[in-house]
Amino acid sequence: MDIKGFEKNTKINVYFVNLKETNFTRRQLLSEMKVFTDFMERFHCTIDELMAAIDMYGIQDKNLFDYTTNKTNYLVCEKGLYRKVKEPVKYTYGYYLKTVYYDLYLDSNSFANLSLNIVAEHIVKTRFPFLNEKPFTKMVKRFNDDIANLPTSVYAKLGDIDYSLCFSNDIRIKDLIKLYTDKSYKDSFVEKSCLKVYSETYGRPPMVYLNFGRNTETLYLPFEALLNKDWQAIENVYVQSILLYDDNGELIKGKWFSGRQKDAPYFKHPLVEELKKILLS
Numbered sequence: 001m002d003i004k005g006f007e008k009n010t011k012i013n014v015y016f017v018n019l020k021e022t023n024f025t026r027r028q029l030l031s032e033m034k035v036f037t038d039f040m041e042r043f044h045c046t047i048d049e050l051m052a053a054i055d056m057y058g059i060q061d062k063n064l065f066d067y068t069t070n071k072t073n074y075l076v077c078e079k080g081l082y083r084k085v086k087e088p089v090k091y092t093y094g095y096y097l098k099t100v101y102y103d104l105y106l107d108s109n110s111f112a113n114l115s116l117n118i119v120a121e122h123i124v125k126t127r128f129p130f131l132n133e134k135p136f137t138k139m140v141k142r143f144n145d146d147i148a149n150l151p152t153s154v155y156a157k158l159g160d161i162d163y164s165l166c167f168s169n170d171i172r173i174k175d176l177i178k179l180y181t182d183k184s185y186k187d188s189f190v191e192k193s194c195l196k197v198y199s200e201t202y203g204r205p206p207m208v209y210l211n212f213g214r215n216t217e218t219l220y221l222p223f224e225a226l227l228n229k230d231w232q233a234i235e236n237v238y239v240q241s242i243l244l245y246d247d248n249g250e251l252i253k254g255k256w257f258s259g260r261q262k263d264a265p266y267f268k269h270p271l272v273e274e275l276k277k278i279l280l281s
Contacts (some may be wrong), residue, residue, distance in 0.1 A: 150186075
């Protein structure tokens with residue numbers, strides 16, 4: 001919630017949720033709030049698995065929940081916020097400032113799916129560990145070039161580090177330690193899975209995306225098809241706007257493929273056959 005213009009009437013930090021300042025537990029909220037219950041249903045995930053993944057990746061309460069004045073089932077405190085509003089004076093052109101109080105509630109964070117993307121990928125890798133192993137991985141640079149903008153002094157404060165740098169490089173505490181103790185670490189490579197998973201499916205069944213190279217070489221894998229080892233369902237996924245290339249690898253302008261995935265050019269990729277063999281074994 002955008003609470004600019006509001007004033008606090010509570011000791012609680014209303015800008016960043018810390019459940020220790022409330023009477024609610026993480027388990028309770030995750031078990032009841034729709035965005036999380038829908039996620040668990042889509043990915044066949046238990047509350048214990050969800051909580052374990054959130055703890056493993058250090059996802060904070062503030063990334064999952066938010067404070068709001070909109071009424072929910074989770075009242076944190078009465079009259080937790082207030083603001084001054086102009087109240088006209090009858091029969092005059094004047095007004096006076098009236099104090100209006102608002103109860104403070106908890107709700108899911110509008111951007112909770114960014115954190116749930118991490119959990120969704122973790123679940124897929126746990127259910128199908130072969131997707132996180134060769135040949136479905138590739139070696140990539142651990143950091144982007146902007147890692148060079150990291151403060152050089154170990155006496156710099158964490159607040160001095162550009163947030164966008166931390167976000168784009170997915171920097172974790174262990175990375176910071178290594179970056180300042182091993183100068184070669186910034187140029188290191190890491191083996192990375194080719195898969196991508198999104199937690200929000202906008203009413204559609206969840207999908208796992210496996211990229212083999214170019215943007216158009218992405219295999220669409222329905223999560224349920226993976227669970228059921230249903231290769232036919234994978235073949236019949238409808239895809240569209242797939243770029244086409246000639247035998248020399250040059251883009252064919254003005255032409256795209258649309259139709260069943262099994263007829264798409266990328267379905268002839270050797271890794272597709274490898275995946276089929278592993279999945280159906």
